[in-house]
Amino acid sequence: MNTHNLLILICILYAMLLFAVAFAADRAARKGRGAWLSSPLIYTLSLSIYCTGWTFYGAVGFAARSGLEFVTIYLGPTLVMVGWWWILRKLVRIGRSQRITSIADMLSSRYGKSNTLAVFVTVFAVIGTTPYIALQLQSVTLSFAVFSGQDPTGMTIKNLQQPALWVAAGLVLFTILFGTRNLDANERHHGVVMAIAVEAVVKLLALLAVGVFVVWGLGGGLNGTLQTIDASELAEWRVPGGRWVGLTMLAAAAFLCLPRMFQVLVVENQNEGHLRTAAWAFPTYVMLMSLFVVPIAAIGLKLLPAGSNPDLFVLTLPLHGGQDALAIVSFIGGFSSATSMVIVAAIALSTMVSNHIVMPIWLRLTGGSLMKSGDVRGVALLARRFSIGAIVMLGYTYFHFSSGGAALAAIGLVSFAGVAQFLPALIGGLFWRGATRLGALAGLGVGFVLWLYCLFLPSFGAGVIVPVSVMADGPWGISWLRPYALFGTQGMDPLIHAVMWSIMLNTAAFLAVSIVTFPRPVERLQGAQFVNVFEHSSRAGHWTGGLAQSEDLLIMTQRILGPEEAQALFSGEARRQGLSGYLPEPSTEFIERLERELSGSVGAATAHAMVSQIVGRATVSVEDLLAVADETAQIMEYSSRLEAKSAELARTARQLREANDKLTQLSEQKDAFLGQVSHELRTPMTSIRAFSEILRDGDDLSRTDQQRYSSIIHGESLRLTRLLDDLLDLSVLESGRASLNAQEGVLGDVLDRAVAATGGSGPEFRIERDPAAERIVLHTDIDRLAQVFINLISNARKYCDAPEPALHIDVRDEAGALRVDFIDNGSGISVPDQAVVFEKFVRIGQTRSGGAGLGLAICREIMNRLGGDVSYLPGQRGAAFRVTLPHNLRIAAQ
Amino acid sequence: MTPPGRQAPGGGPSRRGVFLERRTYRRRRMADAAGLLPLIGAVLLMIPLLWQGGGVTKTSHVMFYVFGIWALLAVLSALVSGILDHDRHADADADTDTRAQDKNDAPPPPGTMG
Structure with a gap:
């Protein structure tokens, strides 16, 4: 087997290992055994994606060219990490309290949930990151090339584009599989994080191994290495201060x-x-990463023939020393660095692209008209998956067209300079309440233009994009506008020149425009909450303007989070408010919480827009303005508290009124029922009496008449018995004296029985079922359960008013319980009626059939006795009932 | 109903004494130290730039210096973070104090954190 094939085999094995690790971590997390997955150590290791393929290979090259200067790339992050108390603590706190999904979301959320800003940042980030992804692919390709250089068959650079394409495709697959499992960006991608942590360890060990081999194997120990360094061209310490x-x-x-x-x-x-x-582990990690860089560079310069690429010393030195295995370890280290960077960058960028570009466009195009559970979620996930593919492939395309060009080598720092343009708006937003949206836009715009003009476009080389004449004399011969010598600042390092001007003018524009413009209320509010995040409880915008319909909110939330999560969220909140069922009181706190939950999935701007579609405009209340304006705090606070109290009182009063209404309604129904029962009892009684009198007194009755009259008496007394049976049944169930006859049965059989008993499925009434999901063995009172099913199905048959009535029976086996949903396509039950539908003696709407209104009450009692529940499920299209069976009723699924 | 003003729980600075409890005081100073660390680090890492003035300085010497400072920063950072962490567990810190009250009460007036 030649080296090339061996390398490919190793890559594939390594990739399989990563897939296995990610899969195992995801599984462990889902089974609740993942506590160790969120340990601080894993967090620290995941930060190591800072060290990309560019730093793994390039640091040595950097050191070979300009000595110790390379450490600055690691010293900057070290200082930030050591100073976590200042910036990172605040960033993380805000990120958690506002459920931030990306840097674009952060800036957008700070500056009044502005989507314009988010789009700008997203586009900028994609432009800045694409070359960087290309750089990673190039580093992998070059390392392949090193090995094939050893290979007698010989490979050309062109052939090596093939592995780059495969690597890119593998990365897309991995990222889509493990990076878009859940929509909520705040939810941790356990698989991805774990794989990255493994890669972090691999690349550190690989680099340390190469370092140890170079120093003690090739350099002749510590002293020998130091002498080599002192004798090399790196010996003299001369780094420009700038x-x-x-x-x-x-x-x-x-x-x-x-x-x-x-x-x-x-x-x-x-x-x-x-x-x-x-704070201490990350600096230690990067210190270890850079420990052996200068020795490797110095020894490489000494031992390897002049003209060999210093970027690849990490590979070529072990090969030179005859250590092929070590070279392969080093290759895997570089491969790790490159792949982990691409994976995380693709996840971060795809979140930004889908939340800030695709979703707003989609919502605008459809006008939110497609109302189906989980449809937004589906679109968002699809958008994210496509973006991942598009971003990585964009990186590949860039690599393909600039293949082998020197332009790529410099792109690492160019990319750094690009994203650094976010800094003024970010830091200003964290510490200065006066920062405004327009200021941020102005600063970013100025910074972006200068970065493009002074650094990015010239980085392709003079004459490629920027004409040579412009580089030499400036546009239209204005020498003050030369890209590398702006405003006459000659002789500066081009990178430092561009960074200085772009950041300086960016900051200046940001400050100046912020000072002269006036922020909108939402901006001021968000500003106060970001700057004073440690003082305020985290409260986003304030929703007033009438009570929103909880049901509409539920429908919207189902679209974004999917039905399961949305229903869990709503019923949880309802329980917290002391209500039963799925619809909580749409209080301000709840809507705020809901908006934050949603923004974790689709970003702050979109979530805000969607909630305001239903609730109406968000207004900033006195209470919130308080946070903005420190002045006259006392009085305003008092009045705002009064306001809050009175709102609370109004809410309580409303609840009381509702309770009272319900009681009145119940009492009326009870009266009506008594009348009904008397009537029901009297009608058969009357006919029984009349016909028995005829039988008693009529001597000349024919045989047929006698038979007819006595069968009428028999039928009427049967009706009486049935009614009395129902009443008795209910009272026995209610008093808890009913005995259960537990036996085993298959859920599907019980449903079959119920469907058959109610007249079966046919064109006049369609029943949709999923037999596969119904193969669940139950251990419960099968007859009672069948009674409940029969009742629900016959109700649907009786009351469903659709032209083509259909009933959908949905069985779902979840962690906590077994759920059987009966959803018909009629017009459903109105919200006020939902509250009483399970009460005794209730008949909804006009009585079309002769039931006494006891059926659902009996169903509920039965289910309570069986340890489960039956409830009305709002937010479906028709009437929907959910039967919940506790888990211990099932024995095993077949 | 009495107006909830400065007397309210979680209230303003007037309620807080001039002197802080010993532990809180120490915690504050540790936070200061955590804030100072990057500044100290930045200054120390700039020092080698001053060595370029006269004569030739060896890269290897600067390397020892830079990596020494690097290790020192990591150790100091571990110490400071460790103490901050320890204090956080030892007693409820001021932040969470006020935040806990937020839940029961209306939000406190801004700027109550001394």
Whole structure:
């Protein structure tokens, strides 16, 4: 087997290992055995995606070219991490309290949930990151090339595009599989994080192994290595002060602003306390990563032939020393660095693209008309998956067209400089309440244009995009506008020159425009909440303007989160408010909480827009303005508290009124029922009496007449018995004296029986079922359960008013319980009637059939006795009832 | 109903004494130290730039210095974070104090954190 094939085999095995790790971690987390998955150590290791393929290979090259300067790339993040108390603590707190999904969401949320800003940041981030992904693919390709250089068959660079494409495709697959499992971006991607942690360990060990081999195997021990360094061209310490300081600051800024770093630092953070560990563990990690860089560079320069690429010393030195195995370990280290970066960057960017670009467009195009459970969720997930593929493939395309170009080597720092433009708006937003949306837009715009003009476009080389004449003399011969010598600042390092001007003018524009513009109320409110995040409880916008319909909110939430989660959320809130069922009181707190939950899935701006569609405009209440305006706090606070109290009183009064209405309604129904029962008892009684009198007195009755009259008497007395049976049944169940006859049966059989007993499924009444899901063995009172099913099905048959009535029976086996939903396609039950439908003697609407209104009451009693429940399920299209059976009733699924 | 003003729980600075409890005081100073660390680090890491003035400085010496400072920063950071963490567990810190009351009460007036 030649080296090339061996490498491919190793790559595939390694990829399989990663898939297995991610899969196992996801499984463990879902089974609740994943406590160790959210340990501070894993968090710290996940931060190591800062060290990409570019740093793994490129650091040595950097050191070979300019000595110790390379450490600035690691010193910046070290300082940020050591200073976590200042910025990171605040970022993480805000990220958690506002359920931030990305850096674009962060800025958008801070500046009044502005989607314009989010779109801008997203586009910027994609432009800045694409070349970086290309760089990772190139590093993998180059490392392949090193091995094939050893290979007698020989490979050309062109052939090596093939592995890059395969790597890209594998990464897309991995990221889609493990990165888009859940819609909620705040939910941790356990599989991905775990795989990244493994990769972090692999790349550190690989680099350390190479370092140890180079120092003690090739360099002749510590002293020998030091002598080599002192004798090499790196011996003299001469680093331009501007670059030393500038690069450190640039790396620090990029550490905070890179979308992938923001993803692991803030979005995937589970616990603020993890920062305390990362504060020392991350600096230690990067220190170890850079420990052997200078020795490797110096020894590589000494031992390897002149002209060999210093970027690949990490690979070529072990090969030179005849250590093929070590070279392969090193190759895997580089492969790890490159892949983990691409995975996280793709997740972060795809979240931004889908939440801030695709979703708003989709919502606008459809006008929110497609109302189906989970449809928004489906679109969002699909958008995220497509974005992942598109972003990685964009990186591949970039790599393909600039293949082997020197432009790529410099792109790492160019990319850093690009994302650093977010810094003024980010830091300003965290610490200065005066920062406004327009200020942020102006600053970002200025920074972006300058970065493009002074750094990004010229980085392709003079004459490629920017004409040579412009580079030399400036546009239209204005020498003050030369890309590398703006405003006459000649002789500066181009990178430092661009960073200095872009950040300086960015900050200036941000500050100036912020000072002269006036923020909107939402902006001021968000500003106060971000800046004073440690003082205020986290409260986003304030919803007033009438009580929204809980049912509409539920329908919307089902669209985004899917029916399960939405119903759990709503019923949880209802329980918290002391209500039963699925619809909580739409209080301000609840709507705020709901908006935050939704923003975890689709971003703050979209969630805000969707909630306001239903609830109406968000207004900023006195209470919230208080947070904005410190002045006259006392009086305003008092009045706002009064206001809050009176709102609370109004709510309580409303609840009391509702309770009273319900009681009155019940009492009326009871009276009506007594009348009904008397009537029901009297009618048969009357006819029984009349016909028995005829039988008694009529001597000349024919045989047929006698038979007819006595069968009428018999029928009427049967009707009486049935009514009395129902009443008796109910009273026995209510008093808890009913005995249960537990036996085993298959759920499907019980349903079959119920369907058959109610007249079966036919064209006049269609019943849709899923026999596969119904193969569940139950251990319960089968007859009683069948009684409940019969009742529900016959109710649907009686009351469903659709032109083509149909009943859908949905069986779902969930962790806690078995659920059987009966959903018909009629017009459903109105909200006020939902509250009383299970009460005794209640008949909804006009009585079409002769029931006494006891059926559902009996059903509920039966289910209570069986340890389950039956409830009305709002938010479906027709009337829907949910029968819940506790888990211990089932024995085993077949 | 009495107006809930400064007397209210979680109230303003007037309620808080001039002197803090010993533990809270220590915690505050540790937070100061945590804030100072990056500044100290930045200054110490700039120092090698001053060595370029006269004569030749060896890269290897600077390397020892930089990595020494790096390790020192990591150790100091571990110490400070450790103490902050320990204090956080030892007693409820001021932040969570006020936040806990927020839930029972209307939000406190801004700027109550001394």
